[in-house]
Amino acid sequence: MPAAAAPVRLPLKPQQAPKATKKLSKSLKRKREADELNSLEQAVLEFDPSSAPVDLFSSLPITRQTAKALEKSHFKTLTSIQQRAIPLALKGYDILGAAKTGSGKTLAFLVPVLEILYRRKWTPLDGVGALIISPTRELATQIFDVLRKIGREHTFSAGLVIGGKGLKEEKEALHRMNIVVCTPGRMLQHMDQTYDVSFDNLQLLVLDEADRILDMGFRKTLDAIVANLPKSRQTLLFSATQTKNVADLARLSLKDPEYVAVHEAATTATPATLEQFYMTVPLPEKLDVLFSFLRNHLTVKILVFLSSCKQVRYVYETFRQLHIGIPLLHLHGKQKQSLRADITAKFTAAKTSCLFATDVVARGLDFPAVDWVIQVDCPEDADTYIHRVGRTARNDKTGRALLFLCPSEEAGFTKRLEAKKVPIVRVNPKASKKKEIKQQLQGLCFKDAELKYLGQKAFVSYARSIAVQKDKDTFDITKYELDDFAASLGLPGAPRIRGIRNVDVEKMKEMKNLPRGLKALSSSTSNKKGDGSSGSESDSDEGDNETAEKSRNTGKSQPGVVTKYDRMVNRENQSVLAPHYRRLLNADSDTDEEDFLAVKRVGFSPSPPGSRAASPVPDAENDEIVKAASDDGADKTINPKTIDLGGKSLTIDSNRREKLLTSKKALAALKPRGQKLIFDDDGSAKPLYTLVDETEYKEAGGDVIRERKQFVEMEKKRVEEEDEVDREIARRKKKEKMLKRKERERMEEEEMERMGDDEGEDGGVEIEGLEDYVPAPDADEIDMDQEDGGIGLEEAEEKDRRKEKKKEKKKRKEKKERGDGEDDGERRKKKRRKVLEQVDEPETLEDLEALAAGLLG
Numbered sequence: 001m002p003a004a005a006a007p008v009r010l011p012l013k014p015q016q017a018p019k020a021t022k023k024l025s026k027s028l029k030r031k032r033e034a035d036e037l038n039s040l041e042q043a044v045l046e047f048d049p050s051s052a053p054v055d056l057f058s059s060l061p062i063t064r065q066t067a068k069a070l071e072k073s074h075f076k077t078l079t080s081i082q083q084r085a086i087p088l089a090l091k092g093y094d095i096l097g098a099a100k101t102g103s104g105k106t107l108a109f110l111v112p113v114l115e116i117l118y119r120r121k122w123t124p125l126d127g128v129g130a131l132i133i134s135p136t137r138e139l140a141t142q143i144f145d146v147l148r149k150i151g152r153e154h155t156f157s158a159g160l161v162i163g164g165k166g167l168k169e170e171k172e173a174l175h176r177m178n179i180v181v182c183t184p185g186r187m188l189q190h191m192d193q194t195y196d197v198s199f200d201n202l203q204l205l206v207l208d209e210a211d212r213i214l215d216m217g218f219r220k221t222l223d224a225i226v227a228n229l230p231k232s233r234q235t236l237l238f239s240a241t242q243t244k245n246v247a248d249l250a251r252l253s254l255k256d257p258e259y260v261a262v263h264e265a266a267t268t269a270t271p272a273t274l275e276q277f278y279m280t281v282p283l284p285e286k287l288d289v290l291f292s293f294l295r296n297h298l299t300v301k302i303l304v305f306l307s308s309c310k311q312v313r314y315v316y317e318t319f320r321q322l323h324i325g326i327p328l329l330h331l332h333g334k335q336k337q338s339l340r341a342d343i344t345a346k347f348t349a350a351k352t353s354c355l356f357a358t359d360v361v362a363r364g365l366d367f368p369a370v371d372w373v374i375q376v377d378c379p380e381d382a383d384t385y386i387h388r389v390g391r392t393a394r395n396d397k398t399g400r401a402l403l404f405l406c407p408s409e410e411a412g413f414t415k416r417l418e419a420k421k422v423p424i425v426r427v428n429p430k431a432s433k434k435k436e437i438k439q440q441l442q443g444l445c446f447k448d449a450e451l452k453y454l455g456q457k458a459f460v461s462y463a464r465s466i467a468v469q470k471d472k473d474t475f476d477i478t479k480y481e482l483d484d485f486a487a488s489l490g491l492p493g494a495p496r497i498r499g500i501r502n503v504d505v506e507k508m509k510e511m512k513n514l515p516r517g518l519k520a521l522s523s524s525t526s527n528k529k530g531d532g533s534s535g536s537e538s539d540s541d542e543g544d545n546e547t548a549e550k551s552r553n554t555g556k557s558q559p560g561v562v563t564k565y566d567r568m569v570n571r572e573n574q575s576v577l578a579p580h581y582r583r584l585l586n587a588d589s590d591t592d593e594e595d596f597l598a599v600k601r602v603g604f605s606p607s608p609p610g611s612r613a614a615s616p617v618p619d620a621e622n623d624e625i626v627k628a629a630s631d632d633g634a635d636k637t638i639n640p641k642t643i644d645l646g647g648k649s650l651t652i653d654s655n656r657r658e659k660l661l662t663s664k665k666a667l668a669a670l671k672p673r674g675q676k677l678i679f680d681d682d683g684s685a686k687p688l689y690t691l692v693d694e695t696e697y698k699e700a701g702g703d704v705i706r707e708r709k710q711f712v713e714m715e716k717k718r719v720e721e722e723d724e725v726d727r728e729i730a731r732r733k734k735k736e737k738m739l740k741r742k743e744r745e746r747m748e749e750e751e752m753e754r755m756g757d758d759e760g761e762d763g764g765v766e767i768e769g770l771e772d773y774v775p776a777p778d779a780d781e782i783d784m785d786q787e788d789g790g791i792g793l794e795e796a797e798e799k800d801r802r803k804e805k806k807k808e809k810k811k812r813k814e815k816k817e818r819g820d821g822e823d824d825g826e827r828r829k830k831k832r833r834k835v836l837e838q839v840d841e842p843e844t845l846e847d848l849e850a851l852a853a854g855l856l857g
């Protein structure tokens, strides 16, 4: 599936082209469609959602097109959430849908989307009719794929707006979309920047994984999106862990929503076909247990969750080098979109594979036949646990899940699971099958400095992810054996951790045996020297470039004795794991405190008037100014030249001086700026603004900070207002243009219809009894749509029309050239006369034939 932004026109499969003899009169077809629509509306009206649930899609009051596509996609019977939600949604209710993972919620909202737009006679000119929002790109792509399948018999255009592609490309495509499947961030970007895309007509808003989209992470983005949507719309919210938070629902202005929770009475919140286990594994043994587990499960499909991108990378890179014996993949939010799509496709197709991933795949993804879900790092809450394990045992298939809990997490987290009705059994790892990989990891880190560096980052990001957890009953940072954990990653010591907030520093200071990493943390936090970064580590690429150099110097190695670990730590990162990773390193080093103060490139340094050549700064590229130490030890500049610039003297070398003197622009930049003056009635000049001394101003009762704030707010408001006016103008213009185009097309259609009817009356072929036949657009047009987001059907028709017109024009021109006003009969007579003039009396048979040919030709 191309993650293309370009809209695809449904139907997506070319149907059999109509034969000339089976041409169906357009007006008849239109009449039939109108009748069908009326009876469909009637059926929906009469349908009672509270009556016995419908088992088959064919028994639902839905269009022929949807029913046919569902059948072709092998969807015959409805799942329970579909039985309950679809009828209500068809009747126009707002819905809060909750059902276990893998129970078919996607169809429960996609079928109503297609049906409602169809019943409202939605055309490409009506703009965006339905907006489907998903928290991740992968899930949006999956929803889009299902939409393509079940919408293939309809003629709407649908598109993906998820980023990872050019904004311009998406912008252009957005104009043609009727159904938009998107991620929140990218959608908002378009709403802000693509001024002429209107959502004024929006009929349906769908939030898949609604609780996730409504939570803190997306709060502002979603609110801003909703502010751009009309209030009179239908809203459908779906999730396996649905929110009932009234404040959240109020944000979406739901109208008396129907709460459809099909498994609310069930004894478990997870699928009955899912077996769930947990193990208590000390943090330093986690990688050993994971490695041993994978070694013993080489022929299955496994999904392994870790809490940050760094961990995913580290575990993937090291396990790959340990040749574990099962194909390994890794997926996290810092990868390029094309790579993410590629890995998702690979894992979907794989029969045997192990995918290390962050929570980017925790929700909604429908990987077929996953045997095991392993959670190496404890999820932040029970809801996340439910979604993660929901990647297996989908749609009544079997599956297994295993959770690793650190001893300090066990009591707290099992309590949370119990409260959420998650049945889980404790198991112990078999000691005989456990293999320690610490030594191997140390070896790998020793050989490869970048791997070691990655391990350090993984360590820091794990510690941070624990420190920022809200559930302090489960996650107490002081209870993790961080030093041993660092050793288990193959690191020579626990890296220093900066920037963790919300940690009880005093408590940590009091602790005996406090890990070195946390000691550093406690001192840096209490001294307020942290870098200030905080927030969730999951899928974020934060981290700490710093090694534990200081602590190491004061640690195990003796002063003056350089151990192999010291060498390893001091060594620069040399080899390259991946270009992307190197970029990350560079990006990180950019944020170092040293860089914050360092001057990257300095040109000239103007010296104060009257002073000697002052601070000539060498340019890295040219090295114009050479400095040497004089006998008395003071700096002496060789070959100095001074230019006087309005009282300022500038010292430079002769070459640059020449250059500078020939460039007015460069000189102007160095000269003092001019001053703006105003002249009063007497002609005396005054500065444009007279500045009041701040203390004087304050004494007079002025509040500088408040006024600055007021000014900024006033300006912001003004810009927003102007922005809104601009948008409104753009929207109005677009609407006018659209209406004009619609009117023109309607007239053209009427004209064509008239011509078509005339044709029928004049002997054109009209076949009765082809009720089931739906004429399809040309296959060529569909191909273009599908392949590269090329022109739509509508545009193709427009092109054809233009071609026709051109042809006619050309014909007329030719006719004119041949002689104005001459009809064909006259022209023929003229030609015959000319032939007769040229040919003598025919004597032979050939002469006669030539004459006949000339006359007839």
Ligand SMILES: Nc1ncnc2c1ncn2[C@@H]1O[C@H](COP(=O)(O)OP(=O)(O)OP(=O)(O)O)[C@@H](O)[C@H]1O
Residues within 6 Å of the ligand: 074, 075, 076, 077, 078, 079, 082, 099, 100, 101, 102, 103, 104, 105, 106, 107, 239, 240, 363, 364, 365, 366, 390, 394, 395
């Ligand atoms: N009516 C149906 N008949 C047969 N299979 C179905 C039906 N509806 C959905 N499925 C299949 O069930 C699987 C799970 O569906 P879907 O992804 O919609 O679940 P979900 O409830 O959205 O899961 P999650 O909570 O994880 O997002 C998919 O493979 C889908 O093709």
